[in-house]
Amino acid sequence: YLGGLPEAKMHCSVMGREALQAAIEYYHGIKPEQKKMLEGRIVCECFGVTEKEIRDAVKINHLTSVEDVTNYTKAGGACGKCHDEIRTIIKQVFLEAEAEAKKESESTPFDIMTNIQKIQRITEFLDTKVRPTLLRDGGDLELVDLDNNIIFIKLTGACQNCIGAASTMKDFIEKKIKVELSPKLKVKEI
Numbered sequence: 001y002l003g004g005l006p007e008a009k010m011h012c013s014v015m016g017r018e019a020l021q022a023a024i025e026y027y028h029g030i031k032p033e034q035k036k037m038l039e040g041r042i043v044c045e046c047f048g049v050t051e052k053e054i055r056d057a058v059k060i061n062h063l064t065s066v067e068d069v070t071n072y073t074k075a076g077g078a079c080g081k082c083h084d085e086i087r088t089i090i091k092q093v094f095l096e097a098e099a100e101a102k103k104e105s106e107s108t109p110f111d112i113m114t115n116i117q118k119i120q121r122i123t124e125f126l127d128t129k130v131r132p133t134l135l136r137d138g139g140d141l142e143l144v145d146l147d148n149n150i151i152f153i154k155l156t157g158a159c160q161n162c163i164g165a166a167s168t169m170k171d172f173i174e175k176k177i178k179v180e181l182s183p184k185l186k187v188k189e190i
Contacts, residue, residue, distance in 0.1 A: 014072055043085050046078035054086060058093045065090070103183050110182040119146055125181060126153075130173055134159055141173075144190050151177065154190040165189065 043051050057063060057072040066086045070077045076086050110121065123143055134140055139159030144152040153173065155165055162168070166189070174187040 014074070043089070044073075044075035044078075044082045046082075047074040049073050049075035051089060054089050055093055058090055059097070063090065064094075106183075108182045108184075111184065115146060119143070121181065122146065122151060122177075125177065126173075129176055129180065133172070134168075149182070149184045149186060151185060151187050152190050153187055 041051050042048055043054055053073055054069055054075055057069060061068070061072055063069050063072060066076050066083050069075055069086050069090070076083050110118065113121065126141060126143060131141065134155075134157070137158055139155060139157040139162065141159065142154045142156055144154050146152070153169070155162075155168070159165055159168060169187050169189050174185075177185050177187060
């Protein structure tokens with residue numbers, strides 16, 4: 001809304017985000033030392049910034065330099081020993097993003113089908129590759145619609161009120177669909 005923050009004020013917003021994150025983690029019973037262990041290897045020893053924190057900041061904010069990373073995470077803001085590693089992480093994140101964009105831009109046989117053919121193929125796929133697994137746990141699903149590569153699905157039976165429904169949609173159904181039909185497809189629950 002503001003069109004971004006001035007670089008001089010970026011550190012203030014980072015501290016605010018960290019405070020909010022710490023409050024949420026405290027609410028969930030996660031201690032700071034547990035969080036660092038969960039997040040992985042520390043890149044900036046001076047400020048205790050992990051590789052995951054740097055990767056996330058680069059991805060979300062499209063950071064391109066060590067100075068940008070320092071403004072958002074404090075990493076590299078003291079001794080400077082981690083600058084080369086931060087540059088490497090930035091390159092890796094952009095290479096991964098380029099590879100993902102290239103993968104999504106490639107056409108598959110599915111992409112050139114008509115909508116009716118796509119719906120028939122999705123229905124067949126759900127009936128043979130997904131539904132049997134859900135039925136074993138007392139659940140089921142229903143294909144509701146297909147709109148611009150977004151498949152709208154309604155979970156039914158035991159899946160409808162399951163606390164793992166979101167995980168089932170993204171980690172099971174969507175991943176299978178992306179691999180077997182088209183990487184451009186996304187799944188949304190109705």
